[in-house]
Amino acid sequence: MRYFLETLRVRNELLWGFGWLCLAGAVVCLVLTAFSRTEVYGANVWYKPVKFYLSVAIFSWTVGWYSAYLPQTHSLTWFSWSVTVLLSLELVYITVQASRGQASHFNTSTPFYAYMWVGMALAAIGVSIWTAYLTTRFFGEGLTPLSPGYLWAIRFGLVWFVLFSLQGLMMGSRMAHSVGGADGGAGLPVLNWSRNHGDLRIAHFLGMHALQIIPLLAHYLLKDLWQVILIALLYALVTVGVLVQALMGKPLAHLWASLG
Incomplete structure (x- = not known):
């Protein structure tokens, strides 16, 4: 694991750092589950941000690792910054809603919540589109030699x-x-x-x-x-x-x- 993290920092420092930030967020939210009895959909309100922080950390480190196999271009920098910003917006809203004891997903009970729900959906779609772009790069030329x-x-x-x-x-x-x-x-x-x-x-x-x-x-x-x-x-x-x-x-x- 140490080798992975040290190498990842060299391969993609932005996603390396973002992954650590998300991991810290997961730990904080996990601790908060012990101090809150508020539930949303039958589960402690802080479990949702824990899962999302962990998932985003794993995703960030994974694509950061894979990106080093590709020719290093400005578009890869744009990819790293785009997924970082889009996923950060989603995580911040999920965390804020947890602190308010409110659902983040499917919550359109107020105009503000409805706008934020749409914004989260668009952010998630944006990450999917950027990952689709990364996928096309792996079918192109100039890749680091890898086993088939x-x-x-x-x-x-x-x-x-x-x-x-x-x-x-x-x-x-x-x-x-x-x-x-x-x-x-x-x-x-x-x-x-x-x-x-x-x-x-x-x-x-x-x-x-x-x-x-x-x-x-x-x-x-x-x-x-x-x-x-x-x-x-x-x-x-x-x-x-x-x-x-x-x-x-x-x-x-x-x-x-x-x-x-």
Whole structure:
């Protein structure tokens, strides 16, 4: 881990620093869960910012690491600054709403909240668009020489990330993440994924973290290009299956039971 962080600082100092800032934010919010009993959708109000800070830290460090494989151009600097600013705006609003005991997502109860909800959605779309741009760079020329398996793992991870990050539009159009029931109620610890209804956040989570999982598998376990392709396609199939399950209004536990 030390080697990763030291090397990342050289590769992309901005995203290295932003990741550390997000990690600090996650720790602060986690501490605040012990001092607050306020709940939103049945979960401690500070768990949401914890999850978002951690997710953004992991994303920032991941794309910062990958960006060093590309020809270093001004557009990469724009990419780093754009995702930093856009994600910072989203994190600040989520944190402020937590401090007020209010939901950040799907909250249009006042004109201000409605404007901020739209602003968050646009920021998330902006990050997806910038990541799509990064993806196209990995299909271009001038890349640092990488093994075919690892290179394709990064490509698959980026493509799945973009597709399933945009799946957030599905939740936005519904103004809810649950299917078959209202948001809230019994959920898995910390993650708070519904145990009673379909939950669109699960496929969203799995698809976006393909960005880390598939390249890690390719780097440490999968040595053959066809193994990488097979795992990437199976990963996508499972994620789509989880999405379909949620759209049917059935919780993840129902999928586990059917597989058992």
